[in-house]
Structures are given as structure tokens and as C-alpha cells.
Amino acid sequence: xxxxxxxxxxxxxxxxxxxxxxxxxxxxxxxxxxxxxxxxxxxxxxxxxxxxxxxxxxxxxxxxxxxxxxxxxxxxxxxxxxxxxxxxxxxxxxxxxxxxxxxxxxxxxxxxxxxxxxxxxxxxxxxxxxxxxxxxxxxxxxxxxxxxxxxxxxxxxxxxxxxxxxxxxxxxxxxxxxxxxxxxxxxxxxxxxxxxxxxxxxxxxxxxxxxxxxxxxxxxxxxxxxxxxxxxxxxxxxxxxxxxxxxxxxxxxxxxxxxxxxxxxxxxxxxxxxxxxxxxxxxxxxxxxxxxxxxxxxxxxxxx
Amino acid sequence: xxxxxxxxxxxxxxxxxxxxxxxxxxxxxxxxxxxxxxxxxxxxxxxxxxxxxxxxxxxxxxxxxxxxxxxxxxxxxxxxxxxxxxxxxxxxxxxxxxxxxxxxxxxxxxxxxxxxxxxxxxxxxxxxxxxxxxxxxxxxxxxxxxxxxxxxxxxxxxxxxxxxxxxxxxxxxxxxxxxxxxxxxxxxxxxxxxxxxxxxxxxxxxxxxxxxxxxxxxxxxxxxxxxxxxxxxxxxxxxxxxxxxxxxxxxxxxxxxxxxxxxxxxxxxxxxxxxxxxxxxxxxxxxxxxxxxxxxxxxxxxxxxx
Amino acid sequence: xxxxxxxxxxxxxxxxxxxxxxxxxxxxxxxxxxxxxxxxxxxxxxxxxxxxxxxxxxxxxxxxxxxxxxxxxxxxxxxxxxxxxxxxxxxxxxxxxxxxxxxxxxxxxxxxxxxxxxxxxxxxxxxxxxxxxxxxxxxxxxxxxxxxxxxxxxxxxxxxxxxxxxxxxxxxxxxxxxxxxxxxxxxxxxxxxxxxxxxxxxxxxxxxxxxxxxxxxxxxxxxxxxxxxxxxxxxxxxxxxxxxxxxxxxxxxxxxxx
Numbered sequence: 001x002x003x004x005x006x007x008x009x010x011x012x013x014x015x016x017x018x019x020x021x022x023x024x025x026x027x028x029x030x031x032x033x034x035x036x037x038x039x040x041x042x043x044x045x046x047x048x049x050x051x052x053x054x055x056x057x058x059x060x061x062x063x064x065x066x067x068x069x070x071x072x073x074x075x076x077x078x079x080x081x082x083x084x085x086x087x088x089x090x091x092x093x094x095x096x097x098x099x100x101x102x103x104x105x106x107x108x109x110x111x112x113x114x115x116x117x118x119x120x121x122x123x124x125x126x127x128x129x130x131x132x133x134x135x136x137x138x139x140x141x142x143x144x145x146x147x148x149x150x151x152x153x154x155x156x157x158x159x160x161x162x163x164x165x166x167x168x169x170x171x172x173x174x175x176x177x178x179x180x181x182x183x184x185x186x187x188x189x190x191x192x193x194x195x196x197x198x199x200x201x202x203x204x205x206x207x208x209x210x211x212x213x214x215x216x217x218x219x220x221x222x223x224x225x226x227x228x229x230x231x232x233x234x235x236x237x238x239x240x241x242x243x244x245x246x247x248x249x250x251x252x253x254x255x256x257x258x259x260x261x262x263x264x265x266x267x268x269x270x271x272x273x274x275x276x277x278x279x280x281x282x283x284x285x286x287x288x289x290x291x292x293x294x295x296x297x298x299x300x301x302x303x304x
Numbered sequence: 305x306x307x308x309x310x311x312x313x314x315x316x317x318x319x320x321x322x323x324x325x326x327x328x329x330x331x332x333x334x335x336x337x338x339x340x341x342x343x344x345x346x347x348x349x350x351x352x353x354x355x356x357x358x359x360x361x362x363x364x365x366x367x368x369x370x371x372x373x374x375x376x377x378x379x380x381x382x383x384x385x386x387x388x389x390x391x392x393x394x395x396x397x398x399x400x401x402x403x404x405x406x407x408x409x410x411x412x413x414x415x416x417x418x419x420x421x422x423x424x425x426x427x428x429x430x431x432x433x434x435x436x437x438x439x440x441x442x443x444x445x446x447x448x449x450x451x452x453x454x455x456x457x458x459x460x461x462x463x464x465x466x467x468x469x470x471x472x473x474x475x476x477x478x479x480x481x482x483x484x485x486x487x488x489x490x491x492x493x494x495x496x497x498x499x500x501x502x503x504x505x506x507x508x509x510x511x512x513x514x515x516x517x518x519x520x521x522x523x524x525x526x527x528x529x530x531x532x533x534x535x536x537x538x539x540x541x542x543x544x545x546x547x548x549x550x551x552x553x554x555x556x557x558x559x560x561x562x563x564x565x566x567x568x569x570x571x572x573x574x575x576x577x578x579x580x581x582x583x584x585x586x587x588x589x590x591x592x593x594x595x596x597x598x599x600x601x602x603x604x605x606x607x608x609x610x
Numbered sequence: 611x612x613x614x615x616x617x618x619x620x621x622x623x624x625x626x627x628x629x630x631x632x633x634x635x636x637x638x639x640x641x642x643x644x645x646x647x648x649x650x651x652x653x654x655x656x657x658x659x660x661x662x663x664x665x666x667x668x669x670x671x672x673x674x675x676x677x678x679x680x681x682x683x684x685x686x687x688x689x690x691x692x693x694x695x696x697x698x699x700x701x702x703x704x705x706x707x708x709x710x711x712x713x714x715x716x717x718x719x720x721x722x723x724x725x726x727x728x729x730x731x732x733x734x735x736x737x738x739x740x741x742x743x744x745x746x747x748x749x750x751x752x753x754x755x756x757x758x759x760x761x762x763x764x765x766x767x768x769x770x771x772x773x774x775x776x777x778x779x780x781x782x783x784x785x786x787x788x789x790x791x792x793x794x795x796x797x798x799x800x801x802x803x804x805x806x807x808x809x810x811x812x813x814x815x816x817x818x819x820x821x822x823x824x825x826x827x828x829x830x831x832x833x834x835x836x837x838x839x840x841x842x843x844x845x846x847x848x849x850x851x852x853x854x855x856x857x858x859x860x861x862x863x864x865x866x867x868x
Binding site: 026076090105221262272 | 415428540
């Protein structure tokens with residue numbers, strides 16, 4: 001039981017990374033991307049391939065995973081983001097499927113539908129982070145989530161974060177205030193993709209094998225749900241959202257009801273969450289951004 | 305390319321595929337024209353339409369042998385499926401999109417993705433994940449005209465899609481309601497001021513788009529089977545078709561659908577793109593169109609008023 | 611000195627000439643009004659000078675350099691700021707953040723060589739920079755007497771305040787020239803009166819102002835120069851007094867007398 005709960009926490013952490021990226025893309029910049037699963041897959045396979053065939057350690061593969069995901073992000077972002085409208089959503093939907101298509105068919109590199117097995121465990125100073133001993137792995141995941149949270153929260157508060165929100169609220173006004181809209185959108189998309197790539201690396205050293213079927217559209221939808229449920233534009237809320245969605249996802253196993261509850265139950269619930277939240281609480285369960293510029297200052301003023 | 309007859313063979317194949325894409329693309333383009341929003345659930349509405357048609361046809365047919373009755377039963381099933389699917393489309397709009405008309409641009413999109421996910425998973429739950437084939441209502445033995453092999457199914461697809469598109473074009477261009485639709489797509493507020501019931505127009509748009517998707521879904525299920533997630537790829541391709549033609553433009557959706565069907569068929573047959581990567585073609589087409597001519601073949605450049 | 615001028619600027623939409631060979635200019639340090647009946651092409655001319663639209667023909671000069679066809683974010687960086695006819699605020703952001711955006715392009719990335727180091731600096735050591743932006747933003751809120759609204763969401767401000775906030779945001783970018791598109795639209799007479807004072811105050815700080823306005827009282831009393839458009843063409847240019855007595859202008863507004 002404890003072990004199972006730890007598993008849920010580990011997956012919450014891995015998905016929280018993707019959700020943090022999605023939040024920058026969707027919550028801050030207002031762009032709808034539907035392929036965190038695609039970047040997740042790219043990160044996983046980068047680590048899997050480099051570790052198994054070239055013997056690289058996890059730490060060496062992490063930046064490659066992040067960079068390659070970001071590069072693909074730029075590749076889809078450039079043609080779609082300079083346009084008005086929601087072409088990004090469709091392009092990313094297609095991209096996610098194509099990634100899986102390629103993974104399934106490029107046998108020589110990806111092992112096709114069988115995927116890649118026997119990925120070496122991650123080590124740190126000759127200490128092996130054995131995924132079967134979940135505590136150590138959980139510590140690793142938490143560490144990376146905390147670092148990412150700190151970096152992204154800071155990014156959100158920086159001038160770039162403010163520019164992204166301005167773009168979300170009104171692109172034309174943002175441009176007329178000197179903000180290079182396309183550049184920022186592509187940056188946000190690439191950064192959001194790169195953190196999903198890192199999540200993918202972690203996933204592959206956790207499950208020690210990768211197959212194309214772990215990177216379906218449902219993964220992207222789950223990530224989207226985490227952001228919508230927690231609260232768009234709030235990184236802490238999104239991490240909480242990741243935990244709740246993972247709880248729902250593992251609810252049948254957790255309660256021992258997996259024979260009673262049909263496997264589609266959770267997916268239908270995810271769909272419902274999106275619709276219901278949009279209608280009744282579009283700001284998410286936590287809602288408002290955790291930080292507001294100027295508030296500190298005015299409080300300080302009040303204290304004077 | 306081997307010969308002229310081979311060329312025509314691929315052409316006919318591409319045309320039939322394109323006809324179905326066009327039928328589905330119309331639903332995207334009509335909704336986009338009026339609400340400026342991509343109805344992500346459209347592909348899944350199509351899936352539901354295909355299943356309804358399949359069940360109704362099997363029930364009507366019973367164990368009757370192929371013949372006049374099966375032919376009639378097929379069209380009856382198509383009619384019933386179109387009506388029911390139209391109703392589904394209207395209900396979806398009322399429940400999941402209408403409350404969000406004044407909300408942020410993202411809200412209806414996210415809601416639509418939710419609906420799409422609910423539909424495809426409910427279908428998997430109710431009807432199982434295995435794919436089902438809609439039986440041919442006629443003898444599908446191919447025949448040959450001048451070296452080109454044509455199946456009766458292809459004839460059916462072409463006839464049905466062309467008839468429906470012509471009917472739609474006439475309806476939108478000539479009828480009162482069609483005029484109201486065009487007015488609403490140009491300017492919703494003004495249309496309202498002119499006494500047009502915008503809600504009715506929007507419902508009608510969803511009804512027509514969904515009905516056409518149901519027909520398209522049935523035509524697909526005849527050849528490629530129906531399964532709960534069929535809507536995703538088909539929806540994606542139909543959307544690409546709508547963008548290629550110029551989103552929001554009804555004639556454009558037709559042209560885009562046929563263009564995409566031809567590109568896919570020729571891409572595989574002539575340019576040797578592996579069958580497994582066939583789906584990638586439409587994606588590449590989307591990216592190229594967005595780069596080169598984002599307004600699509602027949603679309604106009606729309607400027608936001610400032 | 612002419613701070614901004616256009617040379618035979620033309621913008622055609624299909625066959626319709628929204629702006630037709632217009633020579634417009636704004637004198638440095640003055641208030642220039644742009645008037646004309648509805649559909650005369652005023653906003654189109656604005657959009658073509660501020661990069662939201664690209665002229666079909668003709669040129670735009672700012673500070674003696676050609677800027678025709680520049681994207682709007684580049685134009686903003688040169689010192690051209692604007693407001694919009696149908697207020698375009700960053701609605702979900704607070705009032706103070708809206709104004710801070712005005713200073714966006716002056717921080718962080720700017721000088722070419724040090725782009726990367728500046729990026730890192732503005733990320734890891736943003737506090738000092740933020741404090742400066744905040745201070746500047748407060749200065750402009752204070753100018754408009756809106757300090758109390760600093761942490762309010764922009765969308766929750768009353769209408770007149772939203773118009774002022776849009777001007778504050780534009781001014782925060784330290785522009786040389788400010789374009790106002792119908793700043794008094796929807797305001798009551800007292801608010802308009804107040805706005806006129808504000809616009810004069812802005813000019814007195816050295817900012818050149820160009821404005822589109824239908825309120826003739828406002829235009830005639832604060833503008834130093836007026837340009838009149840009709841059917842996309844410039845039909846008159848001069849001081850308020852000259853414009854008032856110009857038969858072409860009277861005809862454009864009142865119709866031709868028999």
C-alpha cells in the first residue's frame with residue numbers, strides 16, 4: 001500500500017513537470033498545445049537510446065532530452081504561432097500522433113512497437129537510484145520538481161512572464177507595447193516542451209523500458225486536466241492538480257475496485273473535468289495567481 | 305507512373321477519399337465560420353454517427369440477403385443516423401459551448417476537447433474497443449471502365465458526398481435560413497439586430513455539420529471499419545482539409561477535402577511514401593499551407609479590427 | 611520639425627482606397643488632430659503609421675528615418691506609442707502590471723552584444739530591475755491619480771479609468787510621440803474636460819501627440835494643428851481657426867449646399 005502510494009507520488013511528480021510546462025504555454029501565454037505526450041516521448045527515447053546504446057548516464061542525457069524537445073517545439077511553433085487562431089492546437093494534436101507513429105515504425109532506432117528495454121538505472125555518486133526502492137527515486141523526482149517550480153515561478157514573475165500574460169490578454173496591444181509576440185510565443189512553447197522532455201527522461205529511468213504505447217493522446221489530456229483543474233497561470237496549483245489527477249487515475253487500483261470500475265471511467269472523468277471546470281470554475285480550484293507584482297510594495301507601503 | 309489508366313485509378317481512389325474528407329470538413333468550417341472556434345469533438349461526433357448507422361442498419365437488415373431491401377435499409381439507416389447525430393451535435397453545443405460564448409478564447413476549445421474525450425471513451429465503454437465493419441448493402445464486386453477498377457462502394461461515396469454538398473450549397477445560398485447563417489457568420493451582433501435568432505442559427509449549424517459527419521462516418525465504416533478512436537485522425541485530416549480550402553469557406557472545405565484525398569493517394573501510390581506514414585502527409589500539408597498560404601486556397605485574409 | 615510624416619501613404623483593401631495618397635505630418639512638441647467623418651480612413655492611417663497595418667504604397671518617416679512596413683513591436687521601440695479606439699488593456703492583469711509592460715522593451719535583452727548576459731541578468735537578478743519598473747509605473751499611475759487602483763484587475767476599472775490606464779501604459783514606454791485613437795469616446799463632459807487637461811499636460815512634458823477625435827470642442831480647443839480626411843483623402847490641413855472656416859471641411863461634415 002505504501003509502495004503504491006509512493007508510485008502515485010512519483011508519477012504525480014513526473015506529470016507535474018509536464019504540467020508546469022503546459023502551464024507556461026497555456027496558462028500564461030494562452031496557447032493551446034496538445035502534445036506534451038509527444039515531448040514526453042522524445043525525452044524518454046533520448047534517454048533510453050543514449051543510455052542503452054552509448055552508455056550515457058541519465059545526467060548527460062537530460063540536457064539532450066530538454067534541448068531536442070525544445071527544438072521540436074520550435075519546429076512546430078514557428079509555422080503555427082505567427083498566425084492568429086488556434087492552429088497550434090491542431091498542429092500539436094497531429095504532431096503527438098506522428099511522434100508515436102515514428103516511434104512505432106522506425107524499428108532500427110526505437111525498437112518499433114516493442115520499444116527499448118533494459119535501460120540502466122540512474123546513479124548519483126555511485127549510489128544507484130533503484131526504482132524498485134521507491135523512496136530514493138521519489139526524492140530525485142521531488143528535487144527536480146522543486147527546482148523546476150522555482151525556476152518557472154521566477155520566470156512567471158520576470159519580465160518575460162509578464163510579456164507572456166500580456167500576449168495572452170491581447171496580442172495586438174502587446175505588440176504595440178514593443179513585445180515581439182511571435183518570438184515570445186515560440187520561446188514559451190519551447191521552454192514548456194523542454195521540461196516535458198526532462199519528465200520523459202525521468203520516466204524512462206523509472207520504468208526502465210519505453211514503448212510507444214505509453215505516450216498516447218491521453219497523456220496530453222491528463223496534463224491539460226492538471227492545469228485546468230489546479231488553476232491556469234499558477235504553478236503551485238498545477239502541481240496540486242497533477243497529484244489529484246494521478247489519484248483519480250489510480251483510484252480503481254488504490255481502492256481495489258479495478259474489477260468493478262471500467263477502464264474508461266477515468267478518461268470519461270477527465271473529459272468531464274475539462275467541460276465542467278470551463279463552465280463553472282475556469283480559474284481552477286485554486287485559481288488566482290499566487291503572486292502579483294506590486295502587492296508586496298503596497299503592503300510595505302501600508303506598513304510604513 | 306505506369307500509364308494513363310493507372311493515373312485515373314489513383315485519381316478515382318483519391319477522389320472518393322477526398323469526398324469523405326470534404327463531408328467531414330464542412331462541419332468544421334461551418335462552425336468556424338460562425339463561432340470562430342474549432343470544434344474538437346467533431347471527429348467523435350462522426351464516430352458516434354458511424355456507430356448509430358451501423359447498429360440501425362444491422363437491425364433493419366436482420367438476416368435479409370443483399371438486394372433492394374438492404375440498399376433501402378442502408379439509406380434509412382443513414383437518414384436515422386444523421387437525424388440522431390444532428391441532435392447530438394445540437395445538445396453538445398447547448399451544454400458545453402453555449403455557456404462559454406462570452407468566456408475567454410481558450411474556454412470553448414478546452415471544453416470541446418473534454419467533449420471529444422467523453423464521447424470516444426463512452427463509446428469504448430458502451431460498444432467495446434474492437435473495430436466493427438459496416439456490411440456492404442450491395443454486392444461490392446469491382447467493375448472496370450477503360451482499365452480503371454471501380455468498386456460500387458466508391459460510386460456510392462461519390463454520389464452521396466456530391467449530392468449532400470450540392471444540397472448544402474443550395475441551402476446556404478438560396479434559403480432564408482441559409483442567408484441567416486451567412487449573415488451570422490459575417491457579424492453576429494448585427495445579425496441579431498436584424499431580427500435573426502442567432503441561437504437557432506448556431507444550433508442549425510451544428511445540426512447540419514453533425515449530420516454530414518454522420519453520413520461521412522458511415523461511408524468510412526463501410527470500407528475502414530468503425531472504432532471508438534476513429535474520430536481523432538479523421539477529424540484531424542478533415543480539419544486540415546478545411547484549412548487547405550480556407551477555413552470558414554464552404555466551397556473551400558469541398559475543394560480542400562478533395563485536394564487532401566488526392567495528395568494522400570498519390571503520395572502513397574506515386575511518391576512511395578510508406579503506408580504506415582500515410583497519416584503524416586496531411587500533417588505535412590497543414591504545415592506547408594500554414595507557411596505558404598495560411599488563408600487557404602479560397603480563403604480571404606481577415607484582419608482584426610482595431 | 612516634423613517628427614513624423616507620411617509621403618503619399620496609400621492603403622487599399624481590394625478596390626477600396628481606405629487611405630489615398632495622404633501626406634500627413636506631426637510637428638514635434640505639438641498636438642495634431644486628425645478628424646473626418648466616419649469611414650474617412652483615420653484609424654487606417656493610424657494603423658499604417660504604427661505598424662499594425664502595412665501601406666500598399668507610400669512611405670512613413672519618423673525622426674527622418676523611414677519606418678514603412680516595420681512590425682509594430684519595432685515601431686514601439688523607436689518611441690511611438692498608441693492607444694486604441696476599442697480599449698485594449700491586458701484585462702486579466704493588474705493595473706500596475708499593465709503600466710509596467712510599457713517599460714518592457716527597455717529592460718533585459720536590449721543591447722545586441724550583451725543579449726545573453728542581459729537575459730541571464732534580468733532573470734537571476736531581476737529584483738533591482740523590477741523595482742525600477744515598478745517605480746516608473748507608480749509615477750505614471752500617480753500622474754493619472756490612480757494609485758489606489760494599482761492592484762485592481764484592469765478589467766474591473768470603470769470605463770473612463772480604463773481609457774486613462776491605456777494612456778498611462780503608453781506613456782510608460784517613454785514615447786516621443788503618442789497616438790490617441792478617440793480618447794474621449796464614451797466620456798461625459800466633465801471627464802472630457804479632465805482629459806483635455808491631461809493631454810495638454812502630456813504635451814508639456816515634451817511628448818508629441820496625435821489624436822483622432824469626434825468631439826469638436828476638444829479638437830478645436832487643444833490641437834495646434836488639424837488634418838482633415840474625407841473618403842481616404844486629405845482635404846485640409848491647418849490651425850483650428852483655418853479648419854473651422856475651410857469650405858471643403860464644412861462640406862464634408864454638413865454636406866454640399868444647393
